[in-house]
Amino acid sequence: MAFALIACASVAHAQTGGPLVLAAASLQESMNAAADAWARHHHPRPVLSFAGSSALARQIAAGGAADLFVSADEDWMDYCAKAGLIVPDTRRSFLGGALVLIGPADSRLRLTPAPHFALARALNGGKLAMADPDAVPAGLYGRQALQRLGVWDQVSGQVVRAENVRAALALVAHGAAPLGIVYATDALAEPRVRTVGVFPAGSHAPITYPVARLKASTNPDAEGFRRFLLSDEAKAIFRHYGFVAL
Amino acid sequence: MVLSADEWAIVVLSLKVSGCAIAGALPVAFALAYLLARGRFPGKVVIDALVHLPLVLPPVVVGWVLLLAFAPAGPLGAPLGRYFGITLLFRWTGAALAAAVMALPLMVRSIRLSLDAIDPRLEAAARTLGAGRWSAFATITLPLARPGVLAALVLGFARSLGEFGATITFVSNVPGQTATLPLAIYSALQVPDQENTVWRLALISVLLSLCALIASEWLVRRSGKGPDVHVL
Numbered sequence: 001m002a003f004a005l006i007a008c009a010s011v012a013h014a015q016t017g018g019p020l021v022l023a024a025a026s027l028q029e030s031m032n033a034a035a036d037a038w039a040r041h042h043h044p045r046p047v048l049s050f051a052g053s054s055a056l057a058r059q060i061a062a063g064g065a066a067d068l069f070v071s072a073d074e075d076w077m078d079y080c081a082k083a084g085l086i087v088p089d090t091r092r093s094f095l096g097g098a099l100v101l102i103g104p105a106d107s108r109l110r111l112t113p114a115p116h117f118a119l120a121r122a123l124n125g126g127k128l129a130m131a132d133p134d135a136v137p138a139g140l141y142g143r144q145a146l147q148r149l150g151v152w153d154q155v156s157g158q159v160v161r162a163e164n165v166r167a168a169l170a171l172v173a174h175g176a177a178p179l180g181i182v183y184a185t186d187a188l189a190e191p192r193v194r195t196v197g198v199f200p201a202g203s204h205a206p207i208t209y210p211v212a213r214l215k216a217s218t219n220p221d222a223e224g225f226r227r228f229l230l231s232d233e234a235k236a237i238f239r240h241y242g243f244v245a246l
Numbered sequence: 247m248v249l250s251a252d253e254w255a256i257v258v259l260s261l262k263v264s265g266c267a268i269a270g271a272l273p274v275a276f277a278l279a280y281l282l283a284r285g286r287f288p289g290k291v292v293i294d295a296l297v298h299l300p301l302v303l304p305p306v307v308v309g310w311v312l313l314l315a316f317a318p319a320g321p322l323g324a325p326l327g328r329y330f331g332i333t334l335l336f337r338w339t340g341a342a343l344a345a346a347v348m349a350l351p352l353m354v355r356s357i358r359l360s361l362d363a364i365d366p367r368l369e370a371a372a373r374t375l376g377a378g379r380w381s382a383f384a385t386i387t388l389p390l391a392r393p394g395v396l397a398a399l400v401l402g403f404a405r406s407l408g409e410f411g412a413t414i415t416f417v418s419n420v421p422g423q424t425a426t427l428p429l430a431i432y433s434a435l436q437v438p439d440q441e442n443t444v445w446r447l448a449l450i451s452v453l454l455s456l457c458a459l460i461a462s463e464w465l466v467r468r469s470g471k472g473p474d475v476h477v478l
Contacts (some may be wrong), residue, residue, distance in 0.1 A: 020336060023419065049336070049371050049420040050433055058310070059418050062317035064335040166436045173438065190438040 017044030019219035020065075022056040023087035024209070026138075026165060029071065030191060030241040034234050038225055046225050052164070053137075060085050060214060066244050067222035070211045070229075071138045077210040086212040090223070094230050095209035096244035098184040099141050099199040102172055109179075112197040113149060120154040122179060127160045129171035129180035137207075138165035142181040145203040158172065169193065183207070185242035249475055251445060253430075260384035263338055263404035267345035268353070268399055275350055275398060300412075301351040303306070309415025312344055315415070340417035341424040345406035352405050353398035360394025370390040396465040404458035407451065427451050433438070 018039075023031045028050050038047035048050070049056070057076040058086040060069055061083055069086065071077045074093065081085050101119075104110050111122050119128075127165035146152040162168035165182050168210075172180035180193070185196045213226050228234055236243035250256070273401060280299055282290065300308050315321040316334045334340030362371045372382040410428035417424040419433060431447045434440040 021422065025433075028433065028436055047420060047422070049418040049425075050436070051414055051419045058313065059335065061321075062313045062335065063319045064418070065318070065333065066336065067332070164436075169438070170435075209325055217389075225428065 017221075018046040019067035019217070019222040019225055021046045021048050021068045021070065021225070022060065023048055023050055023068075023070040024053045024056070024065045025050045026072050026183065026185065027070060027209070030185070030238050033237050033241070034229060035225075037237060038228050041226065041228075043221055046221075058175060061217075063216070064076050065216045065218065066214055067217040067219045068211060068213055068226055070209060072209060075091070078228070079214070080214075081246050084215070086214055087217075088212075090226060091210055091212040093208040093210045094246055095238055096246050097207035097209070097242075098201070098244065099138075099145055099181060099204060099207065100184045100187050101196045101199070102180050102182055102187045102193045103168070103178060103196045104172060104175060105194050107178070107194065107196070109139065109196050113145065113199045113203065116150050119151045119179075120158075123155060123158055124178070126178040127171075127176070128155055129162060129168040129177035131165040131168050132161040132163065133159065134161075136162075136164055136182070138168070138183060141176055141204040141207060144205065145181075146200045148203045149199075156202060163183075183242070188242040192231060200232075205230060208245075249450075253443065253446060254448075256425065256427060256430045256447065259338065259422065260407055260454075261418065263341045263345055263426050264403050266339075266342040267349060267406040268402040270342065271346040271350050271353055272395070273351035274400065275402070276357055276395065278350075279354045279361055279394075282354070283361035284360050297354050298351045300348050305348065305409070305411025306415045309348060309412035312340075312347065312412065313415040316340065316343070328436065334417065336420050336423060336478050337434060338419055338423045341409075341413050341426060344407075344416045345409040346411040348412055349402035349405040353402040356398040356401060357391060357394045360391045362395075364390045393466055393468075397462045400462035401459050404455050404462075407454055407458070409410060427454075 009123075024227070030049055034047045035048055053071045053073060053076040056069060056130065057071065057079050060080055069077070069080060077086070077091065081088065081091065100110060101111060101113055109122055113116060113118070130142045131137070131141035133139040143152060160171060160177060161236055162171060165186055168180050169186045171177045171180045173190050179196065184195070184198070187193055209227055210227060213222055238245055278293075282294055282297070314320055316326070318324065318327055318333060318335065323334065326334070332339070334343055368390075369382045369386050372386050373379070377385065408428060409426070410432065413424060413426065414429055414432070419425050419429045425433065427447055427450065431444055431451070434443040434447065
């Protein structure tokens, strides 16, 4: 079968000019905006592939010839670092995020996440939408925060586990759940929800996004784009989408 | 319905990936179907089960196995790169391979059903009348198997168009290379204000798949007293 594919593969190696950047799905809007800005500086536009950080890290580990990796958590970047796949001194944790409690845009609820806050009462029997608290980073942070604030045991039975954080966002946006836990960036992207309250930074492990250049990188523009992501111009773009620029 | 240039590119890429996938899979599917329909050898059950694996396994498992096998340092990826200069990771050829593997069981099934329906005595009769083995195959078996082959092509094409899990796990989501319709829809679903794009791409998917399925039924019906290859 591979041989038949070779027959139609004549143009498979046509390299598009920009570096290939593997980025976590949650960075879709902001990285696209950053790539557009970089292209306006007369560089070839980077090619961006968005998927879960885990899938991307495994593709890198398999020897995929990409240029940059932007992970949604430090664990998957550690995984690549341990396997010797990234250039160590190009790794930077350049973005930070906040965790927020959201409700539908028309909700009047005000609820500040604090120790033993009245989350169960606010849910009033409804569901709490969050990314899978056993597997997906946004869900892991969310459960950690609720546990430290001492309310997890009261609400864990009402949690609906979404496959990723954007699916949790959609549950609240479409009225399937009265409250949800997502990143501040997600809440900002969806006009049908509003931020009810922000989780205190100390209630969960720091949320950081690391970038690094891959050892397999060959594109001459890769390092330039990595540096651009750390520049003040790019920081302003990421702030616009709700990230904290570190 | 007006598609943007980017959306057209996604549709064209999907058609290219699916087209190459079934073109590549067809000879393999036919050989396997022939082997399973006519062959008598020990271990046939095992071959049969292996062929059907992609149909029942979670697609992410198939994608992961492909990733391990066809990685640049993998057992199949390394020789492919060394002797043919071919890398599949992050390339549309890899997406086509993933689609071909996922479509293969469906294709083998439809071809095998039509081979099973051919009376082997027809071939034997042709041979007693002086036809060689190859000539009997080409003039008797192949034409009689045509409805099954056509149905296999159409069904395989429809299956390839919908392939998601194995593709994103194996070759990522690279625009212009591996971001086919389902992956582009997944990406658009991650962005709240992209729902118009989702609707348009979803509608295209529905239309293309419907066309393929109707074409498959039509091909089967048109063959009149041909074998019954309803897969729906």
